[in-house]
Every structure is written in structure tokens, then in C-alpha cells.
Amino acid sequence: MATCTVPTDLDVLVVGAGFSGLYSLHRLRQMGRSVHVVEADDDLGGVWYRNRYPGARCDIESVDYCYSFDDSIVQEWTWTERYPAQPEILRYIRFVANRLALRPDISFSTRVVSMHWDVDAALWRVNTDRGDRINTRHVIMASGQLSKPQLPAIEGIADFAGQLVHTGDWPRDGVELSGRRVGVIGTGSSGVQTIPQVAKQAALTTVFQRTAHYAIPARNQLLDPDYVADLKSRFQEYREAARHHPGGTHRKIGTESALDVDPQALHETFQRHWENGGPDILAAYRDFRFDEQAAEKAGAFVRDRIRDIVEDPETAEKLCPKGYPFGSKRLVLEIDYYTTFNRPDVDLVDVAADPIARVEGRDIVLESGRRHELDVLVLATGFDALTGPLFAIDLRGKDGRTLEEAWADGPATYLGISTHGFPNLYVVAGAGSPSVISNVLVSIEQHVEWITDLVQYLYKNGLDVAEAELEAQERWTQEVYDVAAPTLFMQGNSWYLGANVPGKPRVFALYLGGVGHYRDICDRVAAQDYEGFTLSTAPS
Ligand code: NA7
Secondary structure, three states, rough: OOOOOOOOOEEEEEEEOHHHHHHHHHHHOOOOOOOOEEEEOOOOOOOOOOOOOOOOEEEOOOOOOOOOHHHHHHHHHHEOOOOOOOOOOHHHHHHHHHHHOOHHHHHHOEEEEEEEEOOOOOOEEEEEEOEEEEEEEEEEEHHHHHHOOOOOOOOOOHHHHOOOEEEEEEEEOOOOOOOEEEEEOOHHHHHHHHHHHHHHHOOOEEEEOOOOOOOEEOOEEEOOOOHHHHHHOHHHHHHHHHHHHOOOOOOOOOOOOOOOOOOHHHHHHHHHHHHHHOOOHHHOOOOOOOOOOHHHHHHHHHHHHHHEEEOOOOOOOOOOOOOOOOOOOEEEEEOHHHHOOOOOOOOEEEOOOOEEEEEOOEEEEOOOOOOOEEEEEEOOOOOOOOOOOHOOEEEEEEOOOOOHHHHOOOOOOOOOOOOOOOOOOOEEEOOOHHHHHOOOHHHHHHHHHHHHHHHHHHHHHHOOOOEEEEHHHHHHHHHHHHHOOOOHHHHOOOOOEEEEOOOOOOOOOOOOOOOOHHHHHHHHHHHHOOOOOOOOOOOO
């Protein structure tokens, strides 16, 4: 795609042209700021551009996973499925970008390689891989939470003699799967979504599973036009409720303990959730997030359903999640996943029992010496989440320290938005905020509005610099950890904890205090003239 030149002097540079970056661009343009977006990919869409693997779909309902800021856009767009598939989301993002004429202010195929804060000029000096040198007062990092694919540390994998692909960076022209022997490593959301689709085409599908994840039927379906029309007629009211809901959704939150309910009633509740599909079962009882025994009630129910569906008892047992609490990793929504293992051309290999030793030529070699010869190897091995995309840039703040050095013990932020020592740098829906533990579209809109309001406040008041105070940052970071500490999330070896990336500090970096509560805190800070930030003019 043809791309435009990046202006050399800007009020605001936005990094990334996904949901966050596009809304940031629109809002700042409306505020009259000089703003430009740089995007490493050759088109817009962010994760929804790159995750083009067969079966890719959002695990939040389409009517919630969309913008609300412009009601005419709400009225003009009509979602077709309960859980939107990647092509439909990408069409939506393109529709919004075209509708708001955003493309002229985006430079594609342009990756930021370094960003250094110039203290005297109070500017970020930014370099891109196309040789652009940009001076910008503010930078909004809209570079995504799950945008840096994580490759497994398996000897010889880079030299795999067949075709190697990662779900998070799926080739634009697709991958020929039909008639081929396809291996999939990873059984999180991406693996569970793609395995049934791969199996429909491949001659043989071999699934390498290290941990069985809890998966619930999505019960995806075409949306009833009357339902969509009704929602549209009261969409702002509908979204307003989500803005004040802990998860940014409409999920009903149970008030009872799963330990106080009699087994029959418990079973009926679980069965209802299983039949309705979707992740709402996570909130069926108030103690699912905190009490292992309570969560285990749901865990046992799911294992029983797997045993009902999967015909081979040995395969069923391998697919049963064990050893960690239900809900402590992201709950996976499945479509035809468990039934796929009833196919004669699908194999499940338990690589917890017999780990992958190395890749040799076209073979995956297990520690036992068993070999699996493949034509295509699909890595559904997840992402270096939240911090990965930020650390990929040589990003240096006031004292020349990199962000990676500043966050050596885990993300340290004020409100998840800003970091002491890195003035005028804002992260949208990143670590320290509700981010992807909520309906991220609600969180993105809230962040973009709050951040752009702050930028505009500075300009209106003749100020140049906003820097998070160290004390405010320490308090907030502690709050993030304290809220997470009593939850079962601390027990799941998930990307939420950074557990999937060797050497990453094991901290729960998302704010679990709830989207509505978080919004109130941010609003209070803004109302008190951005309490916790030092606001100043440029030294020179
Ligand atoms: P996830 O949820 O991080 O899942 C990655 C999967 O890959 C998971 O099953 C891992 O097993 C597995 N994995 C990673 N490395 C290896 C090695 N070396 N050997 C075997 N298996 C491995 O990523 P997804 O892309 O599925 O989903 C990420 C988010 O995107 C998701 O939560 C939604 O929010 C959307 P493990 O569990 O670590 O044992």
C-alpha cells in the first residue's frame, strides 16, 4: 500500500493503526492538533490485520466489541455474527477509517525504531526504519497488547524444513493446508480456534499440547436482525452501562458462593451457561475469582463435558484441564474443538508428558525419540504481551534509561497510562490498566478520551510537559498488585503473568479493580487538574 511521508514536527505522534491508534488520530484531529500515525504493517487493523489464521475470531460479542464514540457509525454498521470473525472485524475497522477519512494521516510500512526524550526541547526525537526523523511533543503508544508473537525456545525450530507460520503473523496470501501434514503447537485461544479449521483441510493434523486450557462453547450464531436493530436504537444507553460495569460488558455477576449452592442447582447453572455459550460462566458465582474450591466446581463440570464429547477416553483425559484453577488463565471459547478430536485424521500429542526435544528437518522430535514428520508447523504459541511491543523500541526517557530498564521488575505506571521519567508518553490500554482483562474496546475509548483530553488541557493552559510523579506511580503500581494478589489469576501460568516468556518478571500487570471503578479514578485525577502528574513548560 502506498504510504505518505511522516511530518517532521508534530504535536502528537501515534504509534499503531489499530483500534486505539485510529480513534486517537480522529480525536486529536478534531481537537485541532497536528497528529500523525505510523504503522509497521502495510495496512491498518493492528492485531486484526495480522491474526488472519483460519478460525480467528473475537471472544467478545460483536455488539460490544466496537466503537461507540460516533453514533452515526453505530447506526451505519451492522454486525452479522455473535462473535465476529477476523475478516468482519477488519472490514469494520476499514469502514471506520474510510468513513472518517483517516488514511491520509497514516504512514504504513513504517516502524519506529527509537524514541528519545530531549529534556531541553521537551520533545520526543523519533526515528523510523524508513529514515524519518520526527520531533513530536507527545507520543501515544497504540502498539497493541498482543502484537509481538512469541516463538517457542525449541532447538532447530527456525530451520524447520517445511513451512513455519505463527498465528499472530499469518501470511497475507494464506497457507496451503489441504492434503498436507500439519502440526499445531499451542492450545490457547488461537490454537483452539484454528485446530478445527486446520483439521478440515489437512491430510493429518497433529496437535502438540503442553497444557489443556479450559474451553467453553462459543455457540456462535448469526445475529437476529431485530435484536441488532433494537440494540442500535438504544446503543448509547447500552454502552453507558458497559462503561460502568467491572468488565466493560453486560455480564451478570453472581452474588452467591458456589460452595453454598446445592449440587443440583449448581449443575443446572453450569449447564445453562454451557448451552448459552460464552464466557459469562466466569461470573456465575462471586467466589470463582478467589476460591480454588469454588472454581473447581466449574472445572469439574467442564471436564465432564469433555469426557461426554470426546470418544476416545485416553484423548479425553489428555484434553481435560488439570493442575490449575478454572478461570486462572483466559477462558477459551471453542467452536467444534473437542469434536475435532473424534476425527481419525487428528492426533493429540501430550508434550507435557513427552516434551519436544528439537526440530530436525521436517520432524518434531520428542524427548522419547518419537518423531512427527510435518509439512506445515503452526505456532499458536502466543505473544510477548503488553511489554513486548514497547521494549522492541529503543525507548529512552529523561535520564537516558530505557523503558525496559525502568520496568526491570515489572511495569511501573501511573494509571497504566504514564511512567515517571518518560514525560508525554502515553500507553493506550496497556499494563497497569484494565486493558485486555476487560472488553478492550470500552477500555480503549476511555483511555483515548482521557489521554487526548490531557494533551488538550496542556495546550489550552500553555503547558508542554506532563510527567507522572514517582510517588503516584508507586502507589498505583502497588494498588494493581494488591488487587490481583488474592485472585486465582496468580496461579495460572498465563501470559497475564508474563509466565510464557522466559525471564519476564512474574507479575500480574493488569488492573483488576474493574472498568467502572478505574474510570472513576481517572476522572477524579483529571478533575483535580491531573493530580499525580507534574505539569510544566519546556525548559528552553
Ligand atoms: P496463549 O494463550 O499464550 O497460548 C499459547 C499456547 O502455546 C499455550 O497452550 C502454551 O502452552 C503453548 N506453548 C507456548 N510455548 C510452547 C512450547 N514451547 N511447547 C509447547 N507449547 C507451548 O496464546 P494465544 O495466541 O492462544 O492467545 C493469546 C490471547 O489472544 C488470548 O488469551 C486472547 O486474549 C486472544 P502453556 O499453556 O504455556 O503450557
